[in-house]
Amino acid sequence: MVPLLLTLKVAGWATLLATLCGIAIAFAVVRLRFPGKEVLDAMMTLPMVMPPTVLGYYLLVLVGRRGVIGEWLHDKLGITLVFTWQGAVIAAAVVSFPLVYKAARAAFEGVEQQYEQAARVLGQSEFEVFLRVTLPLAWRGILAGTMLAFARAMGEFGATLMIAGSIPGRTQTLSIAVYEAVQAGKDDIANFLVIVTSIVCISILLASGRLLRPRYAA
Amino acid sequence: MRIEVDIRKTLRSNGRDFTLDVKLACEDDLGVVFGPSGAGKSLMLRAIAGLEKPDQGRIVVSGKVVFDSAAGIDVPASKRAVGYLFQAYALFPHLTVEENIGFGVRRWWLHKLPVDAARRVEDLMELFELRGLGKSYPWQLSGGQRQRAALARALIRKPDVLLLDEPFAALDPMLRERMRRELVKTRVLFKVPMLVITHDPEDLAVLADTLVVMEQGRIAKSVDLKTAPYRDAEGRVSRRSIRQLLAADEESEPAPRPVIRAVK
Numbered sequence: 001m002v003p004l005l006l007t008l009k010v011a012g013w014a015t016l017l018a019t020l021c022g023i024a025i026a027f028a029v030v031r032l033r034f035p036g037k038e039v040l041d042a043m044m045t046l047p048m049v050m051p052p053t054v055l056g057y058y059l060l061v062l063v064g065r066r067g068v069i070g071e072w073l074h075d076k077l078g079i080t081l082v083f084t085w086q087g088a089v090i091a092a093a094v095v096s097f098p099l100v101y102k103a104a105r106a107a108f109e110g111v112e113q114q115y116e117q118a119a120r121v122l123g124q125s126e127f128e129v130f131l132r133v134t135l136p137l138a139w140r141g142i143l144a145g146t147m148l149a150f151a152r153a154m155g156e157f158g159a160t161l162m163i164a165g166s167i168p169g170r171t172q173t174l175s176i177a178v179y180e181a182v183q184a185g186k187d188d189i190a191n192f193l194v195i196v197t198s199i200v201c202i203s204i205l206l207a208s209g210r211l212l213r214p215r216y217a218a
Numbered sequence: 219m220r221i222e223v224d225i226r227k228t229l230r231s232n233g234r235d236f237t238l239d240v241k242l243a244c245e246d247d248l249g250v251v252f253g254p255s256g257a258g259k260s261l262m263l264r265a266i267a268g269l270e271k272p273d274q275g276r277i278v279v280s281g282k283v284v285f286d287s288a289a290g291i292d293v294p295a296s297k298r299a300v301g302y303l304f305q306a307y308a309l310f311p312h313l314t315v316e317e318n319i320g321f322g323v324r325r326w327w328l329h330k331l332p333v334d335a336a337r338r339v340e341d342l343m344e345l346f347e348l349r350g351l352g353k354s355y356p357w358q359l360s361g362g363q364r365q366r367a368a369l370a371r372a373l374i375r376k377p378d379v380l381l382l383d384e385p386f387a388a389l390d391p392m393l394r395e396r397m398r399r400e401l402v403k404t405r406v407l408f409k410v411p412m413l414v415i416t417h418d419p420e421d422l423a424v425l426a427d428t429l430v431v432m433e434q435g436r437i438a439k440s441v442d443l444k445t446a447p448y449r450d451a452e453g454r455v456s457r458r459s460i461r462q463l464l465a466a467d468e469e470s471e472p473a474p475r476p477v478i479r480a481v482k
Contacts, residue, residue, distance in 0.1 A: 117269050118308040120295040122322035123375060131326055136312045 002169055003177040004196055010085055010160075010173055011153035014092035015100075018153070019146050021093075022100030027130070030108040041105075048098035055094060056162025063090065063163070081163065088164035088171050092156040096149035103145020107138035140211050147208035151201050220245060221379065221413060225265055225275030225285070238262060238272075238435040246427040246444070247411040252419070252464075253432035259415040260305075262432070263381050266413070267302045268295030280378040280411075301377030301410070305384045307368035309356035315367050316352035319343065322375045335374075342370040345407075361389050365397060373408055380405075382414040386421065398424040422460050431464075 028034075029041055047055055063070040063081045073079040081087035111134050119129045157175040164171035166180060174197050181190035224241045238258040251259050264270040266277055268284065271292065277285040279300060284293040309318050316339055323335040331339065343349055346366035356364060365385065372380060385401065386394045402424060405412055414425050422429060422443070431438040441448075441463060448459050 112308075114304060114306070114308045115310055117295070118302070118304060118310070119321070120269070121267055121298075121300060121302040122371070123296045124322075124326075125296055128326045132321075133310060137310075 003172055003174045003193065006085065006169075006172065007154055007174040010088045010092055011150055011156075013089045014096060014153040014156075015146060015150040017089065017093040018097040018100045018149050019142070022097055022104050022145070022149075023142060026101050026104035027108055027134075030105060044101045045098050047094050048102075052095055052156070052158025052160075053162060056091060056159035059091060059094065059159060059163050063087070083163075083165050083167065083171060085164065085171055088156075088160045088173060091159035091163045092153035095156050095159050096152040099149040099152055100142070100145045103148070104138070104142045107141025107145075108134065110141065111137045144208040144211045147204050147211070151204045154197065154200060220278070220280050221249070221266065221411075222276070222278040223262065223266060225262070225272035225277060227261065227265065227270070227272045229261070236435060238265075240432070240435070240437050242430055242437055242440060244413065244428055244430070246442075248405065248425060248427040249411075249413045249430065250422055250426035250428070251413065251415040251430045251432055252422060252426075253415075253417065253438075255417055256434075257432040258435040259417075259432050260383055263302075263383055263413070263415055267300050267381055268293060268298045269302075282378075299375075299378045301372035301375065301380040303365075303368055303372055303380065303382040303385055306388055307356075307364050309364060309368055309371070311356055314353050314355055315348060315359070316343065318356065318367055319348075319370045319374060321371060338374055339370075342374055346370045362393050362397060365389065366400075369401075369404060373404075373410065377410065379411045379413060382412060384416055385414060386416070386418065394418075394420070401425065419460065419464055429460075429463075 025040070025044060029037060029044075060082070061067050063073070065071065065074060065080065065082060070081060073081065079086075081090060115133050115137060116129050119133045120126075124132065154173075155175050156173070157179070160171075160173060161176060166172045166176045168177075172180065174193055178190055178193045178197070181187075181193060221244045222242075225238065227238045229236045229238075236256075236258070238261050240258070240262055251262065253259050261270060265272050265285070266279065272285065272287065274287040275285070276283065276287070279298065282293075282299075283289070283291055284298050285291060309315075310321065313321065319342055320331050320335060320339045323338070324331050330336070339352075343352060346369060348363060348367060348370070351359065351363065351367075356367070359367065365388075382401075386397055389397055398421065401412075404410075412425075414421065416422070416425075426443045429441045429443050431440070443460070448463070
């Protein structure tokens with residue numbers, strides 16, 4: 001049961017991180033005009049097409065003990081990400097980020113600007129327009145992406161292994177535990193873990209499919 | 219109502235340019251901007267509301283300068299005290315009728331409306347015959363009810379001026395005549411100046427004190443409809459004379475007695 005709880009914790013934090021960043025960047029890309037927008041858009045989608053091990057390697061270069069960010073984090077704040085569950089969160093967040101980002105982008109693009117303009121004329125500041133109109137009209141699409149991201153984060157293997165390793169009870173998530181169990185010939189454990197993972201993933205897909213159904217008639 | 223507009227804006231799309239270059243001062247409380255679609259009527263209205271930024275020029279609404287490119291003034295739409303009725307009403311689909319109407323008087327951190335604001339919402343629903351529909355969503359309403367809800371939503375903030383973008387275009391002809399009369403009543407009741415844009419000549423007879431005709435981004439003419447030959451002794455508008463006016467317009471005769479006139 002420990003790998004399951006750890007996986008839920010890692011996937012939960014990773015999804016939260018990916019969702020907040022995904023919403024912010026998607027909104028900026030949809031509504032703002034700035035140079036390099038297309039490049040940013042492509043960069044944000046990159047984790048979806050790159051092999052997770054390659055991503056993991058990049059992350060290691062960045063946040064590892066000798067990495068650009070990792071060294072600063074270690075020296076100034078005393079934070080180490082490599083071989084910790086927090087490192088696993090970063091890995092899972094990066095890998096699942098494009099799912100939230102893509103969904104949020106599509107959701108924001110689907111919000112008719114007329115509603116935002118109506119809110120502006122009704123005296124609302126840009127922040128209020130976002131909070132009271134844009135987000136409520138887009139949240140179903142975003143949430144669907146969030147659930148997919150959660151499912152993806154739960155299944156994360158390659159990048160997580162590169163950064164957090166496979167320390168039982170600390171960084172050994174479900175998918176890594178399955179791998180280790182099969183390697184060690186413990187088929188009963190592997191079977192159990194596989195069934196648990198499948199049930200969670202299928203329920204998430206069903207729920208997100210329901211959310212994507214249109215709500216407003218006419 | 220004192221609206222002064224003197225703006226220029228060029229739009230580019232697919233290599234074709236459209237230039238809006240208008241200059242008018244409207245002193246009546248009921249103005250209609252008339253013209254074919256694509257004449258730039260909506261663009262001008264949106265610029266007055268602050269939804270579109272002119273390239274240069276000046277806009278004054280009831281004595282307040284809301285845009286002046288030379289002085290670097292561009293008051294955001296949210297601070298212009300302008301009511302706007304969108305062509306398709308733009309009622310928020312995720313909110314009920316009552317939430318829609320109260321939208322402009324509720325702060326985002328408050329869960330409920332203050333008591334006096336809630337009463338105003340109720341009064342407006344009563345007045346606009348929306349009683350019992352407070353908990354309905356916009357898609358459950360008829361066209362006329364949607365328009366009334368949108369009017370109530372705009373009026374609850376007591377705007378200095380109400381801008382209406384083709385208010386009857388989305389309604390069927392039977393309903394149009396009735397909503398025109400209701401709009402006239404609303405104006406009298408709320409004492410709110412209105413600027414209406416339309417391409418339907420039928421709207422002119424009911425709604426206009428002053429008429430501005432726009433063509434290809436420019437003001438072709440402006441006419442005072444309050445006096446003869448457009449009104450008879452009882453103050454009724456003569457539809458025939460307006461038809462003649464619009465027909466004459468095509469031969470571009472000079473407008474008689476313009477009250478909306480070019481500023482200096």
